[in-house]
Amino acid sequence: MLPFVGALVSILTLGAALSAQEPAAAEGVRPSFSDFVEQLRDQAAARGIAPSTIDAALAAGLEPLPVVVERDRSQAETVLTVEQYLRRRLTKSFVATARTMTETHRRVLGQVSARYGLPSRVIVAIWGMESNFGRFTGVRPVVQTLATLAWEGRRATFFTNELVDALRIVDRGHIELAAMKGSWAGAMGQAQFMPSSYLEHAQDFDGDGRRDIWSSLPDVFASIANYLRAYGWSADQTWGREVRVPAASRDRLVAQIGLRESGCRAERELTKAVPLAQWQALGVRTTSGRALPKVARPAALLRAGPRTYLVYGNYDALLGYNCAHAYALAVGLLADRIQ
Numbered sequence: 001m002l003p004f005v006g007a008l009v010s011i012l013t014l015g016a017a018l019s020a021q022e023p024a025a026a027e028g029v030r031p032s033f034s035d036f037v038e039q040l041r042d043q044a045a046a047r048g049i050a051p052s053t054i055d056a057a058l059a060a061g062l063e064p065l066p067v068v069v070e071r072d073r074s075q076a077e078t079v080l081t082v083e084q085y086l087r088r089r090l091t092k093s094f095v096a097t098a099r100t101m102t103e104t105h106r107r108v109l110g111q112v113s114a115r116y117g118l119p120s121r122v123i124v125a126i127w128g129m130e131s132n133f134g135r136f137t138g139v140r141p142v143v144q145t146l147a148t149l150a151w152e153g154r155r156a157t158f159f160t161n162e163l164v165d166a167l168r169i170v171d172r173g174h175i176e177l178a179a180m181k182g183s184w185a186g187a188m189g190q191a192q193f194m195p196s197s198y199l200e201h202a203q204d205f206d207g208d209g210r211r212d213i214w215s216s217l218p219d220v221f222a223s224i225a226n227y228l229r230a231y232g233w234s235a236d237q238t239w240g241r242e243v244r245v246p247a248a249s250r251d252r253l254v255a256q257i258g259l260r261e262s263g264c265r266a267e268r269e270l271t272k273a274v275p276l277a278q279w280q281a282l283g284v285r286t287t288s289g290r291a292l293p294k295v296a297r298p299a300a301l302l303r304a305g306p307r308t309y310l311v312y313g314n315y316d317a318l319l320g321y322n323c324a325h326a327y328a329l330a331v332g333l334l335a336d337r338i339q
Helices: 033-046 051-057 066-072 082-089 092-104 106-116 120-131 142-152 156-171 195-201 217-230 247-257 276-281 313-321 325-338
Strands: 240-244 298-304 307-311
Touching: 033 051, 033 142, 033 156, 051 156, 066 142, 082 325, 092 106, 092 120, 092 325, 106 120, 106 217, 120 217, 120 325, 142 156, 156 195, 195 217, 217 313, 247 298, 276 298, 298 325, 313 325
Parallel strands: none
Antiparallel strands: 240 307, 298 307
């Protein structure tokens, strides 16, 4: 799921059908946009999209959106420092709105929480980060946005795949093409799902036969919860906590435990997860200087600017929504402040 807002770009396994014909942009020779759209039409047809949908979505005269490319290269999660990002997002008014929304929608949030095992405050925190509590769901045509990003070429295969999935959503009648609006990255609705994430995780919680992440709050909340559950959220633990580590010891601790060797960039910036007792023995303490809780679950160390955190498996689930520490920390800290 990019707001985007914070952008939720989850890289998924690519289908074999797409690999048979990669756009020329991926080979370093970018065709005209109109020629590229013709290639997209062929790929969509090969993937089983109805001709009527292709004709409506990829009509002659479709133009690229330069602002989309500009936004793709200046994401707040990567341009700002973690401290700057947290200060900008977690304002007093934003936290107050999150608390109000949690109370306002307490009944349906409770129902979703009971079914999916996600705390209401975490669902609301992601909802707030993604769409400002439903106030921003995107104004750009999703198909045109994804076609632009695929043509631009930096992640041609990924965005081409997402475009075909967007056409599949229209094909299945989940939303009309004209109403399919999203962010600069093609993320859709109040959950800001990419089309592939929508197809895999979106839910029809209100039972009306549509997975409506644009206007149905029950569907929005359930879709967010289902996404995090799929990425391993565990109901019996929190996401993490800030801890105290002597500044001179941080590099030594990281070197001693070692960094992860796989995952996205943010995941590889975490240490390997070890039991809290081991961190305790290495001198890590709570921010108040007290001993760490005596629990068996392992935790990884995260250095984020001047602050240090111990994070659990649920933090990895947050990174699954948007693999940027600024984003995942903002969600976790907002959820804590809601509580």
